Amino acid sequence: MDIDLNADVGEGGGNDDAILDCVSSISIACGWHAGDTDTMRRVLRAARERGVSVGAHPGYPDREHFGRRNLDLPPDTVYNGVLFQIGGLMALARTEGLHLNHVKPHGALYNQAAKDRALASAIATAVWDADPGLKLVGLAGSELVAAARSAGLTAVEEVFADRAYLADGSLAPRGIPGAVIEDADAALAQTLQMIRTSTVTALDGTSIPIHAQTVCLHGDGADAVAFARLLRQALISEGLTVRAP
Template sequence: MHAIDLNSDVGESFGRWSLGDDAAMMASVSSANVACGFHAGDPSVIRSTCEAAAKAGVVVGAHVGYRDLAGFGRRYMDVDPRELADDVVYQIGALQALAATAGTRVSYVKPHGGLYNAIVRNTAQARAVVDAVKSVDPGLPVLGLPGSEVLRLAEAAGLRAVSEAFADRAYNPDGTLTSRSQPGSVLEDPEAVAARVLQMTTGEAISAIDGSDLLISAESVCVHGDSPGAVAMAVAVKRALDAAGISIKAFV
């Protein structure tokens, strides 16, 4: 592999509450998953995040989630599929408008947190997300976990399905993400994270949470912007990829 996309969840501050160093993350990544106001972010934060991405030449994606500010969108919600589809359309549309004012545009969609994990297996919610994206713009790719329902349905609907790996999250043996409630689910050592990304991008197996080997094939790798030491991890990942002759390039 000669190129890989690095994405990060950004724009997750809200009002007077600040989360992450988005400006610093933009120096290492090629794609920015911008919160759309439902799990985090407000109009001013969204606009300034899009401006920072445009200035850095970073592609903007809609980081859509459940309507769950209190839970940061990480809780599963039993939402009616039609309501969920409307919520996703609303979020994409809001980001499209604010991105346009910042001189950029929305180029893909990545679900967030509880929604992201739900649509690995939940067919009804996965279909709602796919239907929403297709109704807004069938040219928008959908980013998701390899083997997930949302990517299967996106492909079946004629959308581009983009598989994603996670630099700083532990995996279960079946390729799903280990719950954040479990010890060791979030990785914090920048050098260990960088080595793990290099393994994934060169086709080597990584260790699942139980120590078993796991092969992950992905077009994009996520470094969470809100993780402890997120910027240091992104810098270490970029340095390791550069040293291996692997360029960082957006998948769109």
């Protein structure tokens, strides 16, 4: 069985190079919620050197809140913004001899699109118009995954190693106690449960079905690199091949 291990990079966390040594794919911030063109180019080069698959990580134009604040934008505006961000990274990637593999929205845009079909459809259409060969990464079981398939794209269902879930399958909002799993053993146990049993235990104790095709780890925590190494080794020990989708 293959599993993708991914991280969001180019966001100013400082661990990018070390994280790149552990993952099979990355999603690169496109300058709206974080990052800039110099950082995008540098991360692309580092990924090329390591043979890591690359994708775009478009977000809301909200650097002040790191793209984590919900915005009420019309679908056409979201479409334009996502298409613009993909195009910028795509151009830089081309100069480095790379082809983008996927698109994964960031933060509030990702979470809102997980529940809002119109928003999800706007994102999926932008991805299709940028390149129909791009995969669209979305929260497992979400509207974004459904919209990707409806648009004719390959959807990649994502689970999170270090985020807690609610009973409806959505990620627990960061303001809720326990929303971020800070204990490495607990995060590792949740990840292996999702892969082994296709279930995850929500904060209220509910066991919910989940389909894990790619596992996201956040690379900006104090122990992010150590956890990334631990997680990769655990996946390999499970007999899994860590490979981009």
